[in-house]
Amino acid sequence: MATALVTGGTSGIGAEFARQLAGRGYDLVLVARDAKRLDQAAKELHASFGINVETLSADLGDRADVSRVASRIEDAARPIDFLVNNAGFGIHSPLTAADTSLHEHALDVMCRAVLVLGGAAGRAMSARGHGVILNVSSIAGLMTMGSYSAIKAWVTAYSQGLSVELRKAGVTVTALLPGWVQTEFHDRAGVRKSSIPNSLWIDLDRLVRVALRDVDRGKVISIPTARYRAFAWITRHLPRRTIRWISGAISASRSDSGHPVAKVDTRP
Secondary structure: OOEEEEEOOOOHHHHHHHHHHHHOOOEEEEEEOOHHHHHHHHHHHHHHHOOOEEEEEOOOOOHHHHHHHHHHHOOOOOOOOEEEEOOOOOOOOOOOOOOOHHHHHHHHHHHHHHHHHHHHHHHHHHHHOOEEEEEEOOHHHHOOOHHHHHHHHHHHHHHHHHHHHOOOOOEEEEEEOOOEEOOOHHHHOOOOHHHOOHHHEEOHHHHHHHHHHHHHOOOOEEOOOHHHHHHHHHHHHOOHHHHHHHHHHHHHHHHHOOOOHHHOOOOO
């Protein structure tokens, strides 16, 4: 039976990937910081789907913990067939902050860990001639709204580069670019959900179903709805100065409403 490893696998997008992959018959390795939530998620998934669920309590901002997860991915005796790099969090600090610790932690969790775990999966999977790597990026990476946008732009670019590197190895790489998704992520990020038009919200189940369909089709970029695909097309064709102007206008509107753009994150 194939096995999938999901980081941030106890809530939001990660938990839904775990459920849908379990429904496809995958055994699971769930990675998250909270051991109690990991145990509870493992029990529920085993009871619902009859699969084996392994848990790894790890902080992906800690290099030793990332190395432990990478070692699990490269364990030839217990191969990982599908990696979901999902762990992440909102960034509440401006780029001009004197204290850069939050930005550095975000880079560790959402860039360095993705790089290390993606590399480990790429090596292990290419040696076997098959496998899937899915990195959860964000539609925010197409904009210029602070650290989160910059990080997610990197994730998208990295995923495309990795897909090129592994194209002849039988390993597919997909970057998922969600928009506003109904999860607890926005509550933790301090985002007032009522300020977001209903038309921009995406159902979590649908998001993951579309992502897995795109993985099955070998797509490198997965954008979940026609509305967001149109938005992505527009951002690719508008002048960058226009994108910067739009980003600035969004930032200003958020600040005026008491919700600075640093708290506006578009993925769980």
